[in-house]
Amino acid sequence: MAIWLKKGAAVEVKADADRKVRDIVESTLADIEQRGDAAVRDLSIKFDNWDREDYQLSLTEIQDCIDSLTPQALKDIEFAQTQVRNFAQIQRDSMKDVEVETLPGVILGHKNLPLNSAGCYVPGGKYPLLASAHMSVITAKVAGVPRIITCAPPFQGKPAPAIVAAQALAGADAIYALGGIQAVGAMALGTDSINPVDILVGPGNAFVAEAKRQLYGRVGIDLFAGPTETLVIADESVDAELCATDILGQVEHGPDSPGILLTNSETLARETMAEIEHLLEVLPTAQHARQAWETFGEVIVAESYEEMVKIADDIASEHVQVMTKDPDYFLDNMTNYGALFLGPRTNVAYGDKTIGTNHTLPTKKAARYTGGLWVGKFIKTCTYQKVLTDDASALVGEYCSRLCGLEGFAGHGEQANIRVRRYGGRDVPYAGTAEPTDRTRADG
Numbered sequence: 001m002a003i004w005l006k007k008g009a010a011v012e013v014k015a016d017a018d019r020k021v022r023d024i025v026e027s028t029l030a031d032i033e034q035r036g037d038a039a040v041r042d043l044s045i046k047f048d049n050w051d052r053e054d055y056q057l058s059l060t061e062i063q064d065c066i067d068s069l070t071p072q073a074l075k076d077i078e079f080a081q082t083q084v085r086n087f088a089q090i091q092r093d094s095m096k097d098v099e100v101e102t103l104p105g106v107i108l109g110h111k112n113l114p115l116n117s118a119g120c121y122v123p124g125g126k127y128p129l130l131a132s133a134h135m136s137v138i139t140a141k142v143a144g145v146p147r148i149i150t151c152a153p154p155f156q157g158k159p160a161p162a163i164v165a166a167q168a169l170a171g172a173d174a175i176y177a178l179g180g181i182q183a184v185g186a187m188a189l190g191t192d193s194i195n196p197v198d199i200l201v202g203p204g205n206a207f208v209a210e211a212k213r214q215l216y217g218r219v220g221i222d223l224f225a226g227p228t229e230t231l232v233i234a235d236e237s238v239d240a241e242l243c244a245t246d247i248l249g250q251v252e253h254g255p256d257s258p259g260i261l262l263t264n265s266e267t268l269a270r271e272t273m274a275e276i277e278h279l280l281e282v283l284p285t286a287q288h289a290r291q292a293w294e295t296f297g298e299v300i301v302a303e304s305y306e307e308m309v310k311i312a313d314d315i316a317s318e319h320v321q322v323m324t325k326d327p328d329y330f331l332d333n334m335t336n337y338g339a340l341f342l343g344p345r346t347n348v349a350y351g352d353k354t355i356g357t358n359h360t361l362p363t364k365k366a367a368r369y370t371g372g373l374w375v376g377k378f379i380k381t382c383t384y385q386k387v388l389t390d391d392a393s394a395l396v397g398e399y400c401s402r403l404c405g406l407e408g409f410a411g412h413g414e415q416a417n418i419r420v421r422r423y424g425g426r427d428v429p430y431a432g433t434a435e436p437t438d439r440t441r442a443d444g
Contacts, residue, residue, distance in 0.1 A: 083356030105392030114144035119187030121202035143378035153179020240271035394424025
């Protein structure tokens, strides 16, 4: 039986915070829909102290941002983008169009069609998270999306050069210096200056995540996302410093980011808790990390790998870092996670920044039913069918006629019946059902 040495905030606390965010987002989106660009400008001034005549960056502004970076910074961005592009292309190549003759004269198939437009949100309020540009824009490009726009908030009173450079180098068609609800709302609803998109992607704060949730259906979204989550699964094969470092490396995202240690070693659990307190004294981002750890951090001691898998699948964390003697045991047995990081040589930061897998991942237990952002999120798999012979149309039509009769759909049935009459030479009464032939009779 597992024991909790430390528990996070109660569900009620989280639910109350969610309600407040939900109400603010709902009224804000209604304002954007009603007033368009005027609302977007008012919101940008209010929340970001940022006002422009046109929030789209000019080509000169974009180039100035690129030129302001060092050659090493540009090379580092290029390295990360190459890894993301390579893996996205491998994913795209795995998606095949199909066409098959399932019955004589009956052709079924599907085509993988890219969406026509995508809006990519790149967070940058507390930190300029340029990696999110790689993850969304490049993935959409590889999918074949012809129009990709991006929004990122200003950072310290101006567009963040690294974010702008990453967006441009990734291939964004238009770059806007907008953040928060106003950015997501403008991309989804459209304004006089911004044409609406078909899908919204990219992580963000609680307000951005809630805006995407409320806009879902009006547009597609990549997934429902909340604060960054990390689960470290460890045993005595690693030490407390490694576990503590990897937990704090993620909870620094913000004061509402959960970090959890799940282990079968109480010794490691207590040593990690002590090490976290030690590192919080020297970590430059401890202001966010400490609040997140104190409010949402958890430490769980389980009895076995099997119990650890059970608990981990129930948590369904965004990031799951496995540092055990047999990390593949968790790869083989876990089913609910955004992404796995297997073994002490890898870590969540690699996935966030450079290794090539996508870092936009499900949170708040959404890993129970979806994976993260990938090239397939920008593609519709659309089916088609052809019937090439009279005999095939009459055969399928006969079955269809009787099945429509079972449901009471006379109009549907007539779509089948008219073809049974024309292509099968059968006498089927109007709004009736086709009698079985020798080859379709149940006892034939």
